[in-house]
Amino acid sequence: MAWAYVIATAGKNDLDWVKNLGADRVIDYKNELFENEVGNVDLVYDLIADKTLERSWQVLKEKGGRIISTLDHPAAVQMAQSHHARWAHMVVTVKNKQLAQIADLIVKKKVRVAIGKTFPLEKVQAAHRLVENGHVRGKVLLTLR
Numbered sequence: 001m002a003w004a005y006v007i008a009t010a011g012k013n014d015l016d017w018v019k020n021l022g023a024d025r026v027i028d029y030k031n032e033l034f035e036n037e038v039g040n041v042d043l044v045y046d047l048i049a050d051k052t053l054e055r056s057w058q059v060l061k062e063k064g065g066r067i068i069s070t071l072d073h074p075a076a077v078q079m080a081q082s083h084h085a086r087w088a089h090m091v092v093t094v095k096n097k098q099l100a101q102i103a104d105l106i107v108k109k110k111v112r113v114a115i116g117k118t119f120p121l122e123k124v125q126a127a128h129r130l131v132e133n134g135h136v137r138g139k140v141l142l143t144l145r
């Protein structure tokens with residue numbers, strides 16, 4: 001099986017942490033422009049959208065590159081066409097089969113999940129506020145009794 005060479009972006013304090021999670025290379029997004037550092041990329045997985053998406057087209061290979069975004073962008077399809085690329089908006093849907101496959105990858109330690117903070121369900125507002133600030137390290141979990 002062919003593996004991807006993964007280039008990630010992170011803040012200065014998280015560079016080693018992200019590398020430890022499995023990235024081959026990590027770029028400090030607050031001090032470097034990723035588009036000056038990398039190019040000829042097959043696929044960008046975009047978790048930020050806005051200006052970050054607009055800067056991402058130039059790192060793709062000349063033709064046939066792809067960007068998958070977790071957030072929508074009104075001009076994404078048009079931008080993709082003008083860069084001879086493809087764009088898709090990914091929306092998570094809860095499907096038992098997929099959840100079981102992901103759980104299996106976690107059990108086999110092929111995927112590592114970092115837990116940022118855990119809240120009881122009644123503190124869901126505080127959990128949401130933390131997620132909304134966009135700078136959580138790891139996932140925010142809610143626990144049920």
Ligand SMILES: NC(=O)c1ccc[n+]([C@@H]2O[C@H](COP(=O)([O-])OP(=O)(O)OC[C@H]3O[C@@H](n4cnc5c(N)ncnc54)[C@H](OP(=O)(O)O)[C@@H]3O)[C@@H](O)[C@H]2O)c1
Pocket residue numbers: 009010011012014029047048052069070071090091092093131133134135136137138139
């Ligand atoms: N469509 C869907 O089904 C779906 C599913 C999941 C998530 N989403 C959306 O996708 C987005 C990302 O989700 P997430 O769970 O990864 O969010 P998250 O856990 O809040 O991600 C935060 C991370 O992004 C980093 N970050 C913030 N601004 C950045 C930038 N300009 N460049 C590079 N890294 C940056 C932060 O690092 P620093 O702290 O160092 O800044 C932090 O580590 C959210 O807006 C979420 O709502 C959509």
